[in-house]
Amino acid sequence: MTTTETPPLPTTGRRQVGDSVFAGAAKAAGILILVVLAGVAIFLVTEAAPAITAAPEDVPGGEGLAAYIGPLIFGTLLAAVIALVVATPLAVGIALFITYFAPRKLAQTLGYVVDLLAAIPSVVFGFWGIFALAPALVPLFGWLEDNLGFIPLFAGPASSTGRTMLTAGLVLAVMILPIISAISREVFRQAPALHQEAALALGATRWEMIKMAVLPYGRSGVIGGAMLGLGRALGETLAIALVLSVSGGITFNLISSGNPSTIAANIALNFPESTGLDVNTLIASGLALFVITLAVNMAARYVVNRRADFTE
Amino acid sequence: MAKRIEVSDLDIFYGNFKAVEGVNVSIEPRSVTALIGPSGCGKSTFLRSLNRMHEVIPGARVEGKVVMDGQNLYDPDTDPVAVRRQIGMVFQRPNPFPTMSIYDNVVAGVRLNGGRMKKSDTDAIVERSLQSANLWNEVKDRLDRPGAGLSGGQQQRLCIARAIAVEPQVLLMDEPCSALDPISTLAIEDLMTELKDRFTIVIVTHNLQQAARVSEQTGFFNLNGVGQPGRLIEFNPTEKIFSNPDVKATEDYISGRFG
Amino acid sequence: MSTPTPTAPSRPEAAPEFDLAAESGNRLPRFAGWGLFVLGALLAAAPTALLGWSTGLFVVLAIVVGTVVTWGVSRAVEGRRKSTDRLVTCLVSSAFAIAMVPLFSLVYTVVSNGVGRLDAEFFTSSMVGVIGEGGGAYHAIMGTLIVTALATLISVPIGVLTAIYLVEYGNRGRLSKWITFLVDVMTGIPSIVAGLFAYALFALLFGPGVRLGVAGAVALSVLMIPVVVRSVEEVLKLVPNELREAAYALGVPKWRTIIKVVLPTAAAGLGTGITLSIARVVGETAPLLITVGITTALNVNPFDGRMATLPVYAFYQLTQPGVPPEFGINRAWTAALLLIILVMALNLIARLISRVFAPKTNR
16 A cells, blocks of 8 residues: 555645535425415415405405304314214224234234225225215115204204215215324324233233233324324315205204304315405305414324324 | 544533543554443543534534544544544444345445446445455345344445445544444454455444454553543553553453452 | 131032032033024025015114024023123124124115226326216315315424424413313314305405415315324324433433424334325315315416315215216216225225334333
8 A cells, every 4th residue: 555645634625615505495494484484374364354354244244254154163173073973983993903913913904994095085085975875875864853852963854865064064974084094093002012011911801901011102193183183184175065954054964964163174165266355255264264274283183193192 | 545533631511521531543544443441431422523423412512632634633624524534433332224235235335425327336335345344245136125134244335335435534432342243343344354454444332352463553542530531541552451551450451350 | 708717618618619610600602603693694584585675674684683593592501691791792793794794784885886987098088078977076086185275285394393382392381281171172173164254364465256276275274283283292292201301411402303204213103194184085075165165177376266176076976967977977976986996095095104114112
């Protein structure tokens, strides 16, 4: 080897060009996301402002913005809550089945199959809701009216098309099922194996092991997952727009054909034909939806992240 | 090639935690220097501070001077990337790039530094580096195979070939044999003995026999207690350390009384 | 429990310390679980056949009766603890079975209704001048491809760079925490709100009533970016730190390490994540409904007026089928089928990418 003199170590000016350009680009992209989210809020407020400041009689319906949006918010919440009530226990069951009960070799495949539900576009769920689910539920609605009609939820008269709030809620339930079950599966799988083995070593049956070592650990994860599902259900558009037969205002009657619409479905159905203040009103309702889902999602993230802090 | 490294009053921090304190040492060129000591005493941290790998960890920083060839490696104007080009490193676990072939792994340092090179030049580098790492005969027929397909010992020698392909002055080795079987370990030790003619080698090891076998100089690191910074207790020729150390703690460690 | 002392057994020496058979109690044979459930289901089949109940009712009844039979027999033979275990097994298995019903029903409905118009004409003609029979979705397919490609072009660089910032540069600082949080929030933005955002943005630029393909792409990007960020972030975190250190130790600058070592190592995961994020938005209807609108003729310029897209096409063919309605409705089903095929194909491709291009290691 010939001894060559080492070149002096280069200094700051020259070296950092590539690095600072690249780091700058990455940082700019991150900041862009903050800007976009701020933009969503700002543009929605800007475009909603004319409707908020307009005279009540100019707003569609003629009774002001609150009277217009109120029933929509009610409908949105009602459909989402039905979906949540139906989907959460099912999703937890599915998650437990896949993580602890299904044969090991099949488990992964079964997980994929459930995830397929998440891949189906919402407009297709709407098609299925109208043509398959709604007609299939008509006899059930009749039965509910005859036998449980004393409960206000099932007061009737039962819809003859099946396009009711309950149907819409069930379609939503199917749609949010994969979200809740995916998150539940994740937290169940992360339950410490040591605790599970300890429970089994004490002579627990499989269910007792799950009750002791898995469910307590996964509870807040499941709650967070359910709230994320709720967020999705609140904003779901096309399935509701297609399935729900809309007329009238606030009612708890789930099986009649007179239902309040939801914010998202109402926008989808009316936006293409709207002009002027109607557009601003719809955007104002979208702003309300944005605020509601934002609150739900932040709360959900808070619950999920608190769990993460707790376990790490 | 091969340069002396002078370390003076070096303190190493992780955030506010002082991991290593007050190291003063001169590392001789063209020799093997071994660093020994119990777990958590800061010898790996010290090794990583020699080529500024330490600061890759967020919050990690260094006070004091490390001088090679009259230049302070921690001068504010010095580019850590340039430092690492002069002072290469081999890690505890072999880490060939999984997306690259054996050939590409060897020239990775050269190519990733941005050099456009002729095929004949890179061919020469690959052969010379693999020869130096005693790996050429085993892999010369399958240079286009993935580097991750080799055995653990071969992978580690591939990593050594990769490190010496960029022709550094100094080679740092952080427990290079601890993940290997005895035969692979022997191969790496033989390799170190050959390489020390051309490079300054610093090796961290938990294996005292290994330190005794391969090194000329040995440094013993220790710490007074948990949460205390590690210190360089003794630095002497290896023979002296293992036969007649100056410090009692060194003797206790060598004779297996703790650590 | 006391620690057994080998010298002083608490029981007479002849008797074993414990009797496994007795401890195990009465046990049902191995396949009893499923056997009893099927028996119960068969009990439910009898009245179904006699009274002509619907399939849905039968499934519900079969699950209820099957569960009750399994639980009852187990309780009588095996005792409370084991019967509870079997009851839960039945319940969670049923939950899974119930979830499968809509999936299969949906796929069956869409395929059986949609396959009729899955012909050459559907792929080659638009809806220009079509009132009743015939017509196709060529213009809508092209529109979906263009708008989705444009959305991908916007989202992937932003998403990948953001993920790189979070993993490689952010150092868990305050900015990266905010970005992570807001990406999570963005994941939850309803698609219709994303559409309204894009509409509001373009209405401010071009005046009210604007409909542009690029506005749809922006709306889809709002939905797509967080998905890309999250998946790329996960993948980059999986790249072993040792590889980054190996490159640094060779004197490679950080940005080259990321481009030449980190990204190639993560390539399979990147491909999978990006493909899945495309699958996530390709079927989105609501944002396109309000930003892109619909046309009957082909328009391939996303910067000039309305375009047709497949989901919106399906929606309008169903809700405004024309006279007579059955032709429009058939086209709607075929468009829905095509959408499902598209999304499934993207999912399949994503799986293939992760399987084929995963780095080959022997670890």
